Amino acid sequence: MTFGSVNHLSLTVSSIEKSEPFYDSVLRFMGYQQVEKTDAFTMWWLENAGAILIYSANPNSDNKIHDRYSPGLHHLAFNADSREQVDDLYKLLVEMGATILDSPAEYNQYAPGYYAVFFADPDGIKLELVHMPNIP
Numbered sequence: 863m864t865f866g867s868v869n870h871l872s873l874t875v876s877s878i879e880k881s882e883p884f885y886d887s888v889l890r891f892m893g894y895q896q897v898e899k900t901d902a903f904t905m906w907w908l909e910n911a912g913a914i915l916i917y918s919a920n921p922n923s924d925n926k927i928h929d930r931y932s933p934g935l936h937h938l939a940f941n942a943d944s945r946e947q948v949d950d951l952y953k954l955l956v957e958m959g960a961t962i963l964d965s966p967a968e969y970n971q972y973a974p975g976y977y978a979v980f981f982a983d984p985d986g987i988k989l990e991l992v993h994m995p996n997i998p
């Protein structure tokens with residue numbers, strides 16, 4: 863693993879029943895495998911990339927809605943190898959009935975050739991799949 867690269871990312875979700883199928887579909891599309899499931903968390907792993915975990919929210923927490931403009935996670939972006947992968951994930955998301963925030967397009971304001979789709983998980987956490995042609 864590259865020194866300083868992300869080893870794992872853990873997200874808190876309000877409903878494992880809603881979020882597990884969502885993340886299972888999205889992460890499997892990108893090659894992750896579900897490797898562990900306990901009462902506390904579900905974990906997916908991708909070789910040379912790391913792990914994504916979801917944890918159940920504390921039902922007694924006052925905070926029920928994710929707000930990316932409050933301190934905490936703003937959004938999470940995954941790398942694509944091609945624009946076709948971005949388009950294919952978009953098709954899958956539409957089939958799943960997922961919330962699309964911004965359809966696949968070139969977002970040159972971020973970088974030349976930046977091609978991405980932006981979507982939300984069942985709690986409104988913003989996710990992105992991006993192809994950046996200048997990153998091998």
Ligand SMILES: [Zn+2]
Pocket residue numbers: 937938939990
């Ligand atoms: Zn982004």
